[in-house]
Amino acid sequence: MAKVLSGAGLRGQVAGKTALSTVGKSGSGLTYRGYDVKDLAEHCEFEEVAHLILKGHLPTQDELASYKAALKGMRGLPAALKDVLERIPADAHPMDVLRTGCSMLGNLEGELTFDAQQQVTDRMLAVFPSIICYWYRFSHDGVRIDVETDDDSIGAHFLHLLHGKKPSALHERVMHVSLILYAEHEFNASTFTARVCASTLSDMHSCITGAIGSLRGPLHGGANEAAMDMIERFTSADHAEQEMMGMLERKEKIMGFGHAIYSESDPRNAIIKMWSEKLAADVGDTVLYPVSVRCEEVMWREKKLFCNADFFHASAYHFMGIPTKLFTPIFVMSRLTGWAAHVMEQRADNRIIRPSAEYVGEALRSVTPISQR
Ligand SMILES: CC(=O)SCCNC(=O)CCNC(=O)[C@H](O)C(C)(C)COP(=O)(O)OP(=O)(O)OC[C@H]1O[C@@H](n2cnc3c(N)ncnc32)[C@H](O)[C@@H]1OP(=O)(O)O
Numbered sequence: 001m002a003k004v005l006s007g008a009g010l011r012g013q014v015a016g017k018t019a020l021s022t023v024g025k026s027g028s029g030l031t032y033r034g035y036d037v038k039d040l041a042e043h044c045e046f047e048e049v050a051h052l053i054l055k056g057h058l059p060t061q062d063e064l065a066s067y068k069a070a071l072k073g074m075r076g077l078p079a080a081l082k083d084v085l086e087r088i089p090a091d092a093h094p095m096d097v098l099r100t101g102c103s104m105l106g107n108l109e110g111e112l113t114f115d116a117q118q119q120v121t122d123r124m125l126a127v128f129p130s131i132i133c134y135w136y137r138f139s140h141d142g143v144r145i146d147v148e149t150d151d152d153s154i155g156a157h158f159l160h161l162l163h164g165k166k167p168s169a170l171h172e173r174v175m176h177v178s179l180i181l182y183a184e185h186e187f188n189a190s191t192f193t194a195r196v197c198a199s200t201l202s203d204m205h206s207c208i209t210g211a212i213g214s215l216r217g218p219l220h221g222g223a224n225e226a227a228m229d230m231i232e233r234f235t236s237a238d239h240a241e242q243e244m245m246g247m248l249e250r251k252e253k254i255m256g257f258g259h260a261i262y263s264e265s266d267p268r269n270a271i272i273k274m275w276s277e278k279l280a281a282d283v284g285d286t287v288l289y290p291v292s293v294r295c296e297e298v299m300w301r302e303k304k305l306f307c308n309a310d311f312f313h314a315s316a317y318h319f320m321g322i323p324t325k326l327f328t329p330i331f332v333m334s335r336l337t338g339w340a341a342h343v344m345e346q347r348a349d350n351r352i353i354r355p356s357a358e359y360v361g362e363a364l365r366s367v368t369p370i371s372q373r
Protein backbone atom coordinates (compact mmCIF):
# COMPACT_ATOMS: atom_id res chain seq x y z
CA MET A 1 0.00 0.00 0.00
CA ALA A 2 1.39 3.38 -0.97
CA LYS A 3 1.92 5.92 1.76
CA VAL A 4 -0.58 8.78 1.63
CA LEU A 5 1.53 11.82 0.96
CA SER A 6 -0.33 14.94 1.98
CA GLY A 7 -0.54 17.45 4.78
CA ALA A 8 2.03 19.52 6.64
CA GLY A 9 5.74 19.56 5.81
CA LEU A 10 5.08 20.01 2.06
CA ARG A 11 4.43 16.25 2.01
CA GLY A 12 3.47 14.93 -1.39
CA GLN A 13 4.01 18.22 -3.22
CA VAL A 14 6.32 18.28 -6.20
CA ALA A 15 8.78 21.11 -5.53
CA GLY A 16 10.94 20.77 -8.66
CA LYS A 17 12.49 18.35 -11.12
CA THR A 18 15.49 16.09 -10.75
CA ALA A 19 17.29 13.54 -12.91
CA LEU A 20 19.48 12.39 -10.02
CA SER A 21 17.42 9.81 -8.15
CA THR A 22 14.03 8.21 -7.64
CA VAL A 23 12.82 7.44 -4.12
CA GLY A 24 10.07 4.92 -3.40
CA LYS A 25 9.07 4.21 -7.00
CA SER A 26 7.49 0.76 -7.14
CA GLY A 27 9.72 -1.95 -8.56
CA SER A 28 12.92 -0.16 -7.62
CA GLY A 29 13.07 1.34 -4.16
CA LEU A 30 15.91 3.75 -4.86
CA THR A 31 17.86 4.55 -8.01
CA TYR A 32 20.74 6.94 -8.73
CA ARG A 33 20.61 8.14 -12.35
CA GLY A 34 18.67 4.98 -13.21
CA TYR A 35 20.86 2.45 -11.38
CA ASP A 36 19.37 0.48 -8.49
CA VAL A 37 21.17 1.29 -5.25
CA LYS A 38 21.42 -2.47 -4.51
CA ASP A 39 23.30 -2.98 -7.74
CA LEU A 40 25.61 -0.06 -7.01
CA ALA A 41 26.29 -1.20 -3.43
CA GLU A 42 27.14 -4.69 -4.65
CA HIS A 43 29.37 -3.83 -7.57
CA CYS A 44 30.85 -0.38 -7.03
CA GLU A 45 33.23 1.62 -4.92
CA PHE A 46 31.96 4.88 -3.48
CA GLU A 47 34.18 6.94 -5.79
CA GLU A 48 32.48 5.35 -8.83
CA VAL A 49 29.09 6.37 -7.45
CA ALA A 50 30.33 9.88 -6.61
CA HIS A 51 31.52 10.14 -10.23
CA LEU A 52 28.12 8.92 -11.43
CA ILE A 53 26.21 11.43 -9.33
CA LEU A 54 28.48 14.43 -9.88
CA LYS A 55 29.71 13.90 -13.42
CA GLY A 56 26.76 12.04 -14.90
CA HIS A 57 28.10 8.56 -15.74
CA LEU A 58 29.81 5.56 -14.18
CA PRO A 59 33.55 5.97 -14.82
CA THR A 60 35.73 3.72 -16.92
CA GLN A 61 38.73 2.15 -15.18
CA ASP A 62 40.95 5.01 -16.39
CA GLU A 63 38.48 7.70 -15.37
CA LEU A 64 38.15 6.15 -11.92
CA ALA A 65 41.91 5.95 -11.47
CA SER A 66 42.37 9.61 -12.39
CA TYR A 67 39.39 10.70 -10.26
CA LYS A 68 40.81 8.88 -7.24
CA ALA A 69 44.27 10.30 -7.87
CA ALA A 70 42.83 13.82 -8.07
CA LEU A 71 40.90 13.36 -4.81
CA LYS A 72 43.96 11.88 -3.11
CA GLY A 73 45.90 15.01 -4.00
CA MET A 74 43.34 17.28 -2.30
CA ARG A 75 43.35 15.86 1.24
CA GLY A 76 45.60 18.50 2.80
CA LEU A 77 44.33 21.18 5.19
CA PRO A 78 45.30 24.86 4.85
CA ALA A 79 47.10 26.22 7.94
CA ALA A 80 44.33 28.73 8.69
CA LEU A 81 41.75 25.94 8.71
CA LYS A 82 43.89 23.87 11.10
CA ASP A 83 44.11 26.92 13.39
CA VAL A 84 40.33 27.22 13.44
CA LEU A 85 39.86 23.48 14.10
CA GLU A 86 42.35 23.60 16.98
CA ARG A 87 40.23 26.27 18.69
CA ILE A 88 37.04 24.20 18.70
CA PRO A 89 36.58 22.46 22.08
CA ALA A 90 36.46 18.67 22.49
CA ASP A 91 32.85 18.78 23.67
CA ALA A 92 31.64 20.48 20.48
CA HIS A 93 29.43 18.36 18.27
CA PRO A 94 31.40 17.09 15.23
CA MET A 95 28.55 18.20 12.96
CA ASP A 96 29.14 21.76 14.17
CA VAL A 97 32.84 21.27 13.54
CA LEU A 98 32.14 20.17 9.99
CA ARG A 99 29.73 23.06 9.43
CA THR A 100 32.41 25.50 10.61
CA GLY A 101 35.11 23.69 8.65
CA CYS A 102 33.07 23.87 5.45
CA SER A 103 32.30 27.52 5.99
CA MET A 104 35.94 28.37 6.73
CA LEU A 105 37.03 26.52 3.58
CA GLY A 106 34.63 28.80 1.68
CA ASN A 107 36.53 31.80 3.05
CA LEU A 108 39.91 30.40 2.12
CA GLU A 109 39.13 28.74 -1.21
CA GLY A 110 35.81 30.26 -2.26
CA GLU A 111 33.91 29.36 -5.40
CA LEU A 112 34.59 32.52 -7.39
CA THR A 113 32.51 31.51 -10.40
CA PHE A 114 30.12 28.64 -11.07
CA ASP A 115 32.69 27.25 -13.52
CA ALA A 116 34.54 26.05 -10.42
CA GLN A 117 31.59 24.03 -9.05
CA GLN A 118 33.02 20.57 -9.84
CA GLN A 119 36.46 21.55 -8.57
CA VAL A 120 35.24 22.95 -5.21
CA THR A 121 32.99 19.92 -4.73
CA ASP A 122 35.84 17.46 -5.32
CA ARG A 123 37.96 19.43 -2.88
CA MET A 124 35.24 19.15 -0.20
CA LEU A 125 34.85 15.44 -0.90
CA ALA A 126 38.57 14.92 -0.38
CA VAL A 127 39.00 17.19 2.62
CA PHE A 128 35.93 16.57 4.81
CA PRO A 129 37.42 13.38 6.38
CA SER A 130 40.60 15.36 7.07
CA ILE A 131 38.64 18.17 8.75
CA ILE A 132 36.69 15.89 11.01
CA CYS A 133 39.61 13.62 12.00
CA TYR A 134 42.11 16.45 12.44
CA TRP A 135 39.78 18.14 14.93
CA TYR A 136 38.82 14.87 16.61
CA ARG A 137 42.38 13.65 17.15
CA PHE A 138 43.65 17.08 18.22
CA SER A 139 40.85 17.78 20.67
CA HIS A 140 40.58 14.23 22.07
CA ASP A 141 44.12 12.85 21.87
CA GLY A 142 46.19 16.05 21.75
CA VAL A 143 47.94 15.06 18.48
CA ARG A 144 48.34 16.98 15.25
CA ILE A 145 47.87 14.26 12.64
CA ASP A 146 49.22 14.22 9.11
CA VAL A 147 46.06 14.10 6.99
CA GLU A 148 47.76 13.28 3.70
CA THR A 149 47.56 9.47 3.61
CA ASP A 150 47.95 7.41 0.45
CA ASP A 151 44.80 5.37 1.09
CA ASP A 152 42.96 4.34 -2.03
CA SER A 153 39.50 5.53 -0.98
CA ILE A 154 37.68 8.20 1.02
CA GLY A 155 36.36 5.62 3.47
CA ALA A 156 39.79 4.11 4.09
CA HIS A 157 41.32 7.59 4.45
CA PHE A 158 38.74 8.41 7.13
CA LEU A 159 39.27 5.19 9.11
CA HIS A 160 43.06 5.49 8.80
CA LEU A 161 43.06 9.04 10.20
CA LEU A 162 40.65 8.11 12.96
CA HIS A 163 42.43 4.96 14.17
CA GLY A 164 46.00 5.77 13.17
CA LYS A 165 46.30 2.63 11.03
CA LYS A 166 45.08 1.35 7.70
CA PRO A 167 41.66 -0.34 7.93
CA SER A 168 41.03 -4.01 7.17
CA ALA A 169 39.65 -4.95 3.75
CA LEU A 170 36.29 -5.71 5.41
CA HIS A 171 36.06 -2.26 6.99
CA GLU A 172 37.06 -0.51 3.77
CA ARG A 173 34.36 -2.44 1.89
CA VAL A 174 31.72 -1.54 4.48
CA MET A 175 32.68 2.13 4.17
CA HIS A 176 32.19 1.91 0.40
CA VAL A 177 28.74 0.39 0.90
CA SER A 178 27.74 2.87 3.60
CA LEU A 179 28.86 5.90 1.61
CA ILE A 180 27.03 4.59 -1.47
CA LEU A 181 23.80 4.06 0.49
CA TYR A 182 23.87 7.56 1.95
CA ALA A 183 24.94 9.40 -1.22
CA GLU A 184 21.69 10.72 -2.67
CA HIS A 185 17.97 10.81 -1.82
CA GLU A 186 15.99 13.28 -3.93
CA PHE A 187 14.31 16.18 -2.08
CA ASN A 188 15.04 15.22 1.53
CA ALA A 189 15.29 18.09 4.04
CA SER A 190 19.03 18.75 3.78
CA THR A 191 19.10 18.53 -0.01
CA PHE A 192 16.13 20.85 -0.23
CA THR A 193 18.01 23.27 2.02
CA ALA A 194 20.91 23.17 -0.41
CA ARG A 195 18.61 23.75 -3.39
CA VAL A 196 16.84 26.69 -1.76
CA CYS A 197 20.22 28.28 -1.06
CA ALA A 198 21.41 27.53 -4.61
CA SER A 199 18.27 29.12 -6.03
CA THR A 200 19.41 32.53 -4.74
CA LEU A 201 22.59 32.00 -6.83
CA SER A 202 24.65 31.65 -3.69
CA ASP A 203 28.02 29.87 -3.62
CA MET A 204 28.59 26.12 -3.17
CA HIS A 205 30.10 26.40 0.33
CA SER A 206 27.02 28.29 1.59
CA CYS A 207 24.71 25.65 0.10
CA ILE A 208 26.66 22.81 1.71
CA THR A 209 27.06 24.58 5.05
CA GLY A 210 23.29 25.04 5.24
CA ALA A 211 22.68 21.42 4.27
CA ILE A 212 25.00 20.19 7.04
CA GLY A 213 22.88 22.16 9.52
CA SER A 214 19.70 20.49 8.25
CA LEU A 215 21.19 17.01 8.29
CA ARG A 216 22.30 17.39 11.91
CA GLY A 217 18.80 17.06 13.45
CA PRO A 218 17.65 13.70 14.89
CA LEU A 219 14.64 13.55 12.56
CA HIS A 220 17.09 13.39 9.63
CA GLY A 221 20.76 12.32 9.59
CA GLY A 222 21.20 12.67 13.34
CA ALA A 223 19.05 9.55 13.73
CA ASN A 224 22.01 7.16 13.32
CA GLU A 225 23.66 8.68 16.40
CA ALA A 226 20.36 8.76 18.32
CA ALA A 227 19.70 5.10 17.44
CA MET A 228 23.12 4.13 18.83
CA ASP A 229 22.45 6.03 22.06
CA MET A 230 19.29 3.97 22.43
CA ILE A 231 20.51 0.46 21.53
CA GLU A 232 23.62 0.63 23.67
CA ARG A 233 21.39 0.99 26.74
CA PHE A 234 19.88 -2.45 26.10
CA THR A 235 21.68 -5.42 27.63
CA SER A 236 19.84 -8.18 25.74
CA ALA A 237 17.15 -8.67 23.10
CA ASP A 238 14.53 -9.27 25.81
CA HIS A 239 15.59 -6.12 27.63
CA ALA A 240 15.32 -4.21 24.34
CA GLU A 241 11.80 -5.50 23.80
CA GLN A 242 10.72 -4.53 27.30
CA GLU A 243 12.16 -1.00 26.96
CA MET A 244 10.77 -0.48 23.47
CA MET A 245 7.28 -1.44 24.62
CA GLY A 246 7.56 1.18 27.35
CA MET A 247 8.72 3.83 24.89
CA LEU A 248 5.85 3.05 22.55
CA GLU A 249 3.37 3.21 25.41
CA ARG A 250 4.74 6.63 26.35
CA LYS A 251 4.41 7.61 22.66
CA GLU A 252 8.11 8.38 22.37
CA LYS A 253 9.63 8.71 18.93
CA ILE A 254 12.08 5.92 18.20
CA MET A 255 15.00 7.06 16.10
CA GLY A 256 16.00 5.05 13.06
CA PHE A 257 12.42 4.01 12.26
CA GLY A 258 9.84 5.34 9.83
CA HIS A 259 10.22 7.45 6.72
CA ALA A 260 8.61 10.42 5.04
CA ILE A 261 8.33 8.67 1.65
CA TYR A 262 8.76 4.90 2.01
CA SER A 263 5.71 3.05 3.32
CA GLU A 264 6.86 -0.50 4.08
CA SER A 265 10.63 -0.60 3.95
CA ASP A 266 13.69 1.47 3.18
CA PRO A 267 15.66 -0.39 0.49
CA ARG A 268 18.95 0.65 2.08
CA ASN A 269 18.13 -1.16 5.33
CA ALA A 270 18.49 -4.77 4.15
CA ILE A 271 21.90 -3.93 2.69
CA ILE A 272 23.44 -2.26 5.74
CA LYS A 273 21.79 -4.83 8.01
CA MET A 274 23.56 -7.63 6.13
CA TRP A 275 26.91 -5.86 6.60
CA SER A 276 26.17 -5.18 10.25
CA GLU A 277 25.59 -8.92 10.72
CA LYS A 278 28.94 -9.69 9.05
CA LEU A 279 30.70 -7.14 11.27
CA ALA A 280 29.00 -8.58 14.37
CA ALA A 281 30.43 -12.00 13.50
CA ASP A 282 33.82 -10.40 12.86
CA VAL A 283 33.99 -8.81 16.33
CA GLY A 284 32.21 -11.70 18.11
CA ASP A 285 29.24 -9.55 19.14
CA THR A 286 26.42 -11.38 20.91
CA VAL A 287 24.43 -8.39 22.18
CA LEU A 288 24.17 -5.35 19.91
CA TYR A 289 23.17 -7.11 16.70
CA PRO A 290 20.50 -9.33 18.36
CA VAL A 291 19.25 -6.23 20.21
CA SER A 292 18.95 -4.35 16.90
CA VAL A 293 17.10 -7.24 15.25
CA ARG A 294 14.64 -7.40 18.15
CA CYS A 295 14.01 -3.65 17.94
CA GLU A 296 13.19 -4.11 14.26
CA GLU A 297 10.78 -6.98 15.04
CA VAL A 298 9.01 -5.11 17.83
CA MET A 299 8.52 -1.93 15.80
CA TRP A 300 7.06 -3.82 12.87
CA ARG A 301 4.84 -6.03 15.04
CA GLU A 302 3.53 -3.15 17.17
CA LYS A 303 3.45 -0.19 14.78
CA LYS A 304 4.20 -1.40 11.26
CA LEU A 305 7.20 0.91 11.40
CA PHE A 306 10.38 -0.30 9.65
CA CYS A 307 14.07 0.51 9.98
CA ASN A 308 15.24 3.36 7.80
CA ALA A 309 18.81 3.70 6.45
CA ASP A 310 20.06 4.94 9.81
CA PHE A 311 19.14 2.12 12.18
CA PHE A 312 21.60 -0.66 11.25
CA HIS A 313 24.23 1.92 10.40
CA ALA A 314 24.48 2.49 14.16
CA SER A 315 25.65 -1.04 15.00
CA ALA A 316 27.73 -1.32 11.81
CA TYR A 317 29.72 1.83 12.61
CA HIS A 318 30.04 0.80 16.25
CA PHE A 319 31.51 -2.57 15.26
CA MET A 320 34.14 -0.71 13.23
CA GLY A 321 35.23 1.22 16.33
CA ILE A 322 33.80 4.55 15.19
CA PRO A 323 32.79 6.86 18.07
CA THR A 324 29.03 7.53 18.05
CA LYS A 325 29.33 11.26 17.61
CA LEU A 326 31.16 10.77 14.31
CA PHE A 327 28.27 8.81 12.76
CA THR A 328 26.41 11.75 11.22
CA PRO A 329 29.59 13.39 9.87
CA ILE A 330 30.15 10.20 7.83
CA PHE A 331 26.70 10.76 6.35
CA VAL A 332 27.89 14.27 5.34
CA MET A 333 31.05 12.86 3.71
CA SER A 334 28.74 10.87 1.44
CA ARG A 335 25.63 13.06 0.97
CA LEU A 336 27.88 15.92 -0.12
CA THR A 337 27.77 14.27 -3.56
CA GLY A 338 23.97 14.42 -3.71
CA TRP A 339 23.82 17.95 -2.30
CA ALA A 340 26.38 19.31 -4.75
CA ALA A 341 24.77 17.57 -7.73
CA HIS A 342 21.41 19.10 -6.74
CA VAL A 343 23.01 22.53 -6.48
CA MET A 344 24.40 22.09 -10.00
CA GLU A 345 21.03 20.87 -11.27
CA GLN A 346 19.24 23.83 -9.66
CA ARG A 347 21.71 26.27 -11.17
CA ALA A 348 21.26 24.74 -14.63
CA ASP A 349 17.54 25.55 -14.64
CA ASN A 350 16.99 28.08 -11.92
CA ARG A 351 14.13 30.08 -10.57
CA ILE A 352 14.35 31.39 -7.02
CA ILE A 353 12.51 29.02 -4.65
CA ARG A 354 9.98 31.14 -2.84
CA PRO A 355 6.71 29.45 -1.83
CA SER A 356 3.73 31.24 -0.32
CA ALA A 357 2.44 31.10 3.24
CA GLU A 358 -1.11 30.78 4.49
CA TYR A 359 -1.54 33.70 6.89
CA VAL A 360 -3.11 32.71 10.23
CA GLY A 361 -2.25 35.83 12.30
CA GLU A 362 -4.08 38.96 13.48
CA ALA A 363 -6.34 41.00 11.16
CA LEU A 364 -5.11 44.47 10.17
CA ARG A 365 -4.82 46.76 13.24
CA SER A 366 -3.25 50.12 14.03
CA VAL A 367 -0.25 50.82 16.24
CA THR A 368 -1.06 52.23 19.70
CA PRO A 369 1.61 54.85 20.56
CA ILE A 370 4.05 53.40 23.14
CA SER A 371 2.91 55.87 25.86
CA GLN A 372 -0.64 54.50 25.64
CA ARG A 373 0.11 50.72 25.64
C1 LIG B 1 18.30 9.13 6.49
C2 LIG B 1 17.11 9.72 7.08
O1 LIG B 1 17.03 10.90 7.28
S1 LIG B 1 15.84 8.67 7.40
C3 LIG B 1 14.89 9.45 8.69
C4 LIG B 1 15.65 9.45 9.98
N1 LIG B 1 14.82 9.92 11.06
C5 LIG B 1 14.42 9.13 12.06
O2 LIG B 1 14.72 7.94 12.14
C6 LIG B 1 13.59 9.79 13.13
C7 LIG B 1 12.38 8.94 13.55
N2 LIG B 1 11.39 8.95 12.50
C8 LIG B 1 10.54 10.01 12.37
O3 LIG B 1 10.56 10.97 13.15
C9 LIG B 1 9.57 10.00 11.21
O4 LIG B 1 9.26 8.69 10.84
C10 LIG B 1 10.12 10.79 9.98
C11 LIG B 1 10.59 12.18 10.38
C12 LIG B 1 11.30 10.03 9.37
C13 LIG B 1 9.02 10.88 8.93
O5 LIG B 1 8.03 11.67 9.47
P1 LIG B 1 6.53 11.69 8.90
O6 LIG B 1 6.54 11.59 7.42
O7 LIG B 1 5.86 12.86 9.49
O8 LIG B 1 5.96 10.34 9.52
P2 LIG B 1 4.54 9.69 9.30
O9 LIG B 1 3.58 10.68 8.73
O10 LIG B 1 4.72 8.42 8.57
O11 LIG B 1 4.09 9.33 10.80
C14 LIG B 1 2.92 8.58 11.00
C15 LIG B 1 2.73 8.29 12.47
O12 LIG B 1 3.77 7.40 12.90
C16 LIG B 1 4.47 7.97 13.98
N3 LIG B 1 5.88 7.68 13.82
C17 LIG B 1 6.60 7.86 12.70
N4 LIG B 1 7.88 7.51 12.93
C18 LIG B 1 7.92 7.11 14.22
C19 LIG B 1 8.99 6.65 15.04
N5 LIG B 1 10.23 6.55 14.58
N6 LIG B 1 8.70 6.30 16.32
C20 LIG B 1 7.44 6.40 16.80
N7 LIG B 1 6.41 6.85 16.07
C21 LIG B 1 6.67 7.20 14.80
C22 LIG B 1 4.24 9.45 13.86
O13 LIG B 1 4.41 10.13 15.09
C23 LIG B 1 2.82 9.51 13.34
O14 LIG B 1 1.95 9.30 14.44
P3 LIG B 1 0.61 10.15 14.59
O15 LIG B 1 -0.17 9.84 13.34
O16 LIG B 1 0.02 9.65 15.84
O17 LIG B 1 1.06 11.58 14.65
Ligand SMILES: O=C([O-])CC(=O)C(=O)O
Pocket residue numbers: 182184185187188189220260261308309
Ligand atom coordinates in the same frame (compact mmCIF):
# COMPACT_ATOMS: atom_id res chain seq x y z
O1 LIG C 1 14.48 11.24 2.16
C1 LIG C 1 14.36 11.57 3.34
O2 LIG C 1 13.41 12.26 3.77
C2 LIG C 1 15.36 11.19 4.35
C3 LIG C 1 16.31 10.16 3.88
O3 LIG C 1 16.05 8.98 3.92
C4 LIG C 1 17.58 10.59 3.31
O4 LIG C 1 17.82 11.79 3.17
O5 LIG C 1 18.42 9.72 3.00
